[in-house]
Amino acid sequence: MSSKERSLFTCLSPALLNLYDVTNSVVVIIDVLRATSTIATALHNGASCVIPVSTVQRCIELGNEMGGITAGERDGKVADGLSYGNSPFEYPRSFVENKILVLTTTNGTKFLHMALDNGAPEIITGSFPNLSAVCEHLLKTEKNVLLGCAAWKDRVNMEDTLFAGAVINRIKDHFTMHCDSSKMAENLFLEAGEDRYAFMRDRGATHYHRLTNYGLEKDIRYCLTADGANVLPIFKGDRLVNG
Amino acid sequence: MSSKERSLFTCLSPALLNLYDVTNSVVVIIDVLRATSTIATALHNGASCVIPVSTVQRCIELGNEMGGITAGERDGKVADGLSYGNSPFEYPRSFVENKILVLTTTNGTKFLHMALDNGAPEIITGSFPNLSAVCEHLLKTEKNVLLGCAAWKDRVNMEDTLFAGAVINRIKDHFTMHCDSSKMAENLFLEAGEDRYAFMRDRGATHYHRLTNYGLEKDIRYCLTADGANVLPIFKGDRLVNG
Numbered sequence: 001m002s003s004k005e006r007s008l009f010t011c012l013s014p015a016l017l018n019l020y021d022v023t024n025s026v027v028v029i030i031d032v033l034r035a036t037s038t039i040a041t042a043l044h045n046g047a048s049c050v051i052p053v054s055t056v057q058r059c060i061e062l063g064n065e066m067g068g069i070t071a072g073e074r075d076g077k078v079a080d081g082l083s084y085g086n087s088p089f090e091y092p093r094s095f096v097e098n099k100i101l102v103l104t105t106t107n108g109t110k111f112l113h114m115a116l117d118n119g120a121p122e123i124i125t126g127s128f129p130n131l132s133a134v135c136e137h138l139l140k141t142e143k144n145v146l147l148g149c150a151a152w153k154d155r156v157n158m159e160d161t162l163f164a165g166a167v168i169n170r171i172k173d174h175f176t177m178h179c180d181s182s183k184m185a186e187n188l189f190l191e192a193g194e195d196r197y198a199f200m201r202d203r204g205a206t207h208y209h210r211l212t213n214y215g216l217e218k219d220i221r222y223c224l225t226a227d228g229a230n231v232l233p234i235f236k237g238d239r240l241v242n243g
Numbered sequence: 244m245s246s247k248e249r250s251l252f253t254c255l256s257p258a259l260l261n262l263y264d265v266t267n268s269v270v271v272i273i274d275v276l277r278a279t280s281t282i283a284t285a286l287h288n289g290a291s292c293v294i295p296v297s298t299v300q301r302c303i304e305l306g307n308e309m310g311g312i313t314a315g316e317r318d319g320k321v322a323d324g325l326s327y328g329n330s331p332f333e334y335p336r337s338f339v340e341n342k343i344l345v346l347t348t349t350n351g352t353k354f355l356h357m358a359l360d361n362g363a364p365e366i367i368t369g370s371f372p373n374l375s376a377v378c379e380h381l382l383k384t385e386k387n388v389l390l391g392c393a394a395w396k397d398r399v400n401m402e403d404t405l406f407a408g409a410v411i412n413r414i415k416d417h418f419t420m421h422c423d424s425s426k427m428a429e430n431l432f433l434e435a436g437e438d439r440y441a442f443m444r445d446r447g448a449t450h451y452h453r454l455t456n457y458g459l460e461k462d463i464r465y466c467l468t469a470d471g472a473n474v475l476p477i478f479k480g481d482r483l484v485n486g
Binding site: 012013015016019153154155156157158161177178179180181183184187188191203204205206207209 | 255256258259262395396397398399400401404420421422423424426427430431434446447448449450
């Protein structure tokens with residue numbers, strides 16, 4: 001397809017995914033706080049792959065089977081039976097290089113598997129730390145684009161919408177965009193300005209409060225900053241690899 | 244409940260309604276272009292009630308049974324078998340006073356029946372023409388509030404989100420609001436400023452284009468203007484009456 005024949009849609013929650021035809025689309029899974037930010041960071045720091053799984057049990061099984069790092073949190077703490085958490089700062093090169101990271105997340109993994117089931121031919125993950133890599137890839141692709149916000153238990157959230165808006169702001173001129181969600185996301189991104197941390201704080205974003213209660217301000221700041229881990233995670237088989 | 248113990252949530256699409264407990268809530272059905280704007284206008288101009296129905300067939304049956312005006316559009320034209328359309332300008336006092344209006348709408352009626360099925364104890368309709376009446380009612384109620392955007396075939400739309408934002412901007416100090424959708428809606432409303440028509444046009448809102456293609460600029464302007472038909476439509480039994 002030539003430029004402008006490609007469509008761009010934003011899906012603000014997994015519960016809305018069935019409204020969109022993804023059979024000729026790149027689906028960008030967006031789970032800014034913190035799954036997709038941590039995935040980008042681990043791959044940027046040399047992890048051989050990241051395997052996203054839905055449950056703690058499956059994480060333990062795969063970790064044993066493959067000799068991988070098992071990671072995931074529930075209610076802000078490392079889940080029972082796993083070794084590490086969801087913070088991007090737990091995965092420096094000195095630790096994660098050439099290792100397999102098995103990561104259990106709820107919202108992002110759910111959306112990824114739904115996109116697969118709906119026939120998406122290509123799935124990547126997006127977050128502010130890999131914003132430019134995502135945009136460059138989308139500008140080159142021949143496919144349509146669906147920006148898929150993982151949200152929070154299906155409820156629309158601010159940070160994933162902000163990231164969708166950041167992508168749209170960079171690439172919109174190359175797509176047809178009959179999508180109010182996309183226009184509202186871009187509007188939110190422009191309104192937020194450079195200091196997205198202050199915007200999330202001042203607007204009282206729910207996830208800002210949830211993570212701040214766990215003492216994770218540093219994580220939030222990193223996850224809202226562009227291009228700190230500028231790689232392209234692509235889903236292949238059962239895992240995300242550095243594309 | 245005292246002030247601030249009441250919650251306020253915004254549901255951006257009927258497809259997300261099941262995420263919210265409405266069993267102690269006033270649900271505000273929002274279908275700005277044009278169903279709930281027309282409902283407020285007809286009641287403001289003296290209609291004895293408005294009966295919202297899902298299908299053209301049901302509209303014809305009820306219209307015959309009750310001697311009511313049958314109204315509704317499909318693809319921008321009065322539907323086959325009905326007598327009038329969806330425009331608020333079709334319902335001046337000289338025509339609609341003391342009459343029953345049977346109105347078939349898709350998005351708004353669907354959301355209303357879902358809210359009923361989910362156990363909402365009180366349902367009202369909201370639109371810019373009756374913005375103040377809605378806000379005054381919500382400030383007096385003892386219940387929680389769910390702002391329910393009827394959306395477009397379940398896709399989130401700009402105008403219903405804008406109206407939710409207008410309500411939130413007026414009443415938020417009296418509610419607890421752990422809801423990013425509400426915060427984003429208010430942000431959109433503030434960003435739009437006074438000239439919502441220009442905002443919808445300049446942002447390329449999908450419904451702006453759809454209705455403009457049918458020559459309905461005047462309808463859009465009216466439906467985005469506050470308090471032109473400042474009544475409170477309350478759902479009782481099977482009909483909306485002037486509360």
